[in-house]
Each structure stands twice: as structure tokens, then as C-alpha cells.
Amino acid sequence: xxxxxxxxxxxxxxxxxxxxxxxxxxxxxxxxxxxxxxxxxxxxxxxxxxxxxxxxxxxxxxxxxxxxxxxxxxxxxxxxxxxxxxxxxxxxxxxxxxxxxxxxxxxxxxxxxxxxxxxxxxxxxxxxxxxxxxxxxxxxxxxxxxxxxxxxxxxxxxxxxxxxxxxxxxxxxxxxxxxxxxxxxxxxxxxxxxxxxxxxxxxxxxxxxxxxxxxxxxxxxxxxxxxxxxxxxxxxxxxxxxxxxxxxxxxxxxxxxxxxxxxxxxxxxxxxxxxxxxxxxxxxxxxxxxxxxxxxxxxxxxxxxxx
Ligand code: TXD
Numbered sequence: 001x002x003x004x005x006x007x008x009x010x011x012x013x014x015x016x017x018x019x020x021x022x023x024x025x026x027x028x029x030x031x032x033x034x035x036x037x038x039x040x041x042x043x044x045x046x047x048x049x050x051x052x053x054x055x056x057x058x059x060x061x062x063x064x065x066x067x068x069x070x071x072x073x074x075x076x077x078x079x080x081x082x083x084x085x086x087x088x089x090x091x092x093x094x095x096x097x098x099x100x101x102x103x104x105x106x107x108x109x110x111x112x113x114x115x116x117x118x119x120x121x122x123x124x125x126x127x128x129x130x131x132x133x134x135x136x137x138x139x140x141x142x143x144x145x146x147x148x149x150x151x152x153x154x155x156x157x158x159x160x161x162x163x164x165x166x167x168x169x170x171x172x173x174x175x176x177x178x179x180x181x182x183x184x185x186x187x188x189x190x191x192x193x194x195x196x197x198x199x200x201x202x203x204x205x206x207x208x209x210x211x212x213x214x215x216x217x218x219x220x221x222x223x224x225x226x227x228x229x230x231x232x233x234x235x236x237x238x239x240x241x242x243x244x245x246x247x248x249x250x251x252x253x254x255x256x257x258x259x260x261x262x263x264x265x266x267x268x269x270x271x272x273x274x275x276x277x278x279x280x281x282x283x284x285x286x287x288x289x290x291x292x293x294x295x296x297x298x299x300x301x302x303x304x305x306x307x
Contacts, residue, residue, distance in 0.1 A: 166187050
């Protein structure tokens with residue numbers, strides 16, 4: 001198993017370290033445009049191997065030859081949001097970056113599975129899919145796992161229970177238009193509306209929607225990376241170990257959930273082939289309306305691109 005991480009910044013480097021510590025790959029290649037940085041970080045990580053006892057080789061590079069034959073490529077390269085900057089401000093700049101990276105990857109690792117992290121997430125996943133020409137099962141966006149992890153943490157904090165007993169269900173695009181589904185979010189199997197009043201749920205949902213901005217504001221520079229890297233690596237682990245986890249991911253929809261020709265977050269089964277199934281449930285008219293709006297926002301941004 002060979003895994004390439006493009007973008008050796010906060011999310012990319014932390015993800016590479018997590019991939020190595022979990023021994024998900026024999027070889028982890030970290031690519032970044034900054035001279036020396038991916039080499040330095042990879043060497044530093046490799047020097048943690050005797051202590052953490054993992055056997056992955058770590059390679060840092062500015063080029064793509066070392067990435068050839070990768071099974072999975074995690075793309076985290078791009079600009080991160082600064083305080084006050086919306087995800088959409090990043091749209092055009094990151095499109096250019098992701099387009100260039102995808103061309104290099106598609107040439108050298110034509111059978112790989114691409115996991116996208118760069119924002120605006122749903123649109124960047126579209127860019128990678130379009131530019132690579134890969135089957136839709138092999139281009140997957142990470143956002144729902146993070147959004148639902150945030151939702152789960154806030155539920156656990158509110159109730160003072162273990163996060164292990166909390167599961168949550170989130171649909172839609174990443175960020176402000178995400179659609180958390182409280183009735184499918186449970187604590188030890190008990191639906192959330194049986195445990196909290198509506199005002200509390202609304203407050204938690206609101207905090208989840210703004211979870212990224214909350215961290216951006218606290219950090220001052222840069223955006224969240226511990227939870228984002230953990231979320232991306234959970235998806236990668238399900239693929240590498242063929243676990244068939246059901247995780248919310250951004251995928252190319254062709255009529256599922258009433259959405260067509262758009263990348264949007266829905267629950268999928270992740271295994272060694274990538275997306276092995278899209279799990280569909282019936283939404284209430286209100287939920288459907290929210291999802292339609294979320295998908296529409298993504299479509300409008302896709303329409304701004306000249307690909
Ligand atoms: O839920 C989600 N999907 C997200 C998305 C959660 C967290 C972060 N999210 C987005 O991921 C964020 O808005 C950014 O668009 C990316 C990466 O975030 P990160 O926090 O890791 O940003 P950094 O630390 O600035 O790292 C970006 C790196 C940096 O080292 C650049 O030098 C590099 O990307 N970069 C490139 N590498 C390779 N090739 C090219 N062209 C390139 N351009 C920049």
C-alpha cells in the first residue's frame with residue numbers, strides 16, 4: 001500500500017503522521033511546493049518510527065515522480081481560510097492548485113483513489129473528478145466525517161457522556177449549508193430529540209455549522225487540523241482495510257437524494273474499491289428542502305469554474 005499526501009501543511013502533515021502510526025501504508029509520500037519542508041517533515045516523522053514503532057517509509061518531495069503507483073492520494077494542498085474569509089473566497093485559487101495536482105496524479109497513479117480535503121470541499125472534489133477522468137467511485141470528499149465528529153463532540157459535552165456512545169448523521173455540503181439530522185443522531189441508540197429539547201439541539205447544530213469558523217477565530221492564523229486529519233484518515237483506513245464503514249462523504253450524485261450532477265455529502269459504504277454503495281433514506285420535506293439548498297450552493301460554485 002502506497003499513500004501520497006499532497007500538501008504538507010497542517011492537515012497534510014498531521015494526516016501523514018496518523019497514516020504512518022496506524023501503519024496504513026508501507027510508503028507515505030508527502031508532496032509540497034515549499035522547498036525542503038516535506039523532506040524535513042517526512043524525515044522528522046520517520047525519526048519517530050523507532051519510538052512509535054511503525055514501519056512505514058516516509059518520503060518528502062516537491063515533485064511527483066516519487067508518487068507513481070499510489071493506491072490512495074489525499075489532497076490537502078491549497079490556501080487555508082484566514083479569519084473573516086469564507087470558504088468560497090478560496091474557490092478560484094484552489095481550483096487552479098487542485099487542477100494542477102490532479103493532472104500530475106492522474107498521470108502517475110491512474111488507478112488510485114483520491115480523497116479530497118481542500119476547500120471549498122465539494123467543489124474541489126468535483127475539480128479532481130473532472131480533471132482526473134476517474135470513475136466516480138474513486139473520487140471522494142472529506143467533510144461529513146469532520147462535521148459529524150464536531151456534532152458528536154458537542155452532543156457529548158452537552159450531556160456529559162462518552163463520545164463513544166454518540167453517533168451523528170450529517171448530510172449536504174461542507175460548512176454553513178450542512179444538514180445535520182438530529183432524528184438520526186443517537187446516544188447509545190436513543191434519538192437526540194428524546195434527550196434534549198429543540199432549543200438545545202438548535203444551539204448545538206448551529207455550533208456545528210460554525211465549527212470551522214470557531215477554530216479559525218481561536219487560532220488567529222490557519223484553520224483546524226487535528227480533527228480534519230483524523231477524519232480523512234478514518235476514511236482512508238476504511239478503504240485500506242476494506243472495513244465497509246458507513247461514513248458521510250462528498251460523492252458525485254446521479255439522482256440519489258433527488259440530486260443530480262453535483263458533489264454532496266451523503267452516507268456511503270467505503271471499502272477497497274472506494275465508494276461501494278450510497279445509503280439512501282427518506283427525508284422529511286423540511287430536510288429535503290435544506291439538502292436541495294445545500295446542493296444548489298455547490299452547483300452554483302461549480303458553474304463559476306471554467307474547466
Ligand atoms: O473539512 C474539510 N474538508 C477541511 C478543509 C478541514 C480543514 C481544512 N480544510 C482545507 O484544507 C483548508 O481550507 C485548506 O484548503 C486545506 C489545507 O488546510 P491546512 O490547514 O493544511 O493548510 P496549510 O497548513 O496552509 O497547508 C496547505 C499546504 C501548504 O503547505 C502549501 O505550501 C501547500 O499546501 N501547497 C501546495 N502543495 C503542493 N502543490 C501545490 N500546488 C500547493 N499549493 C500550496
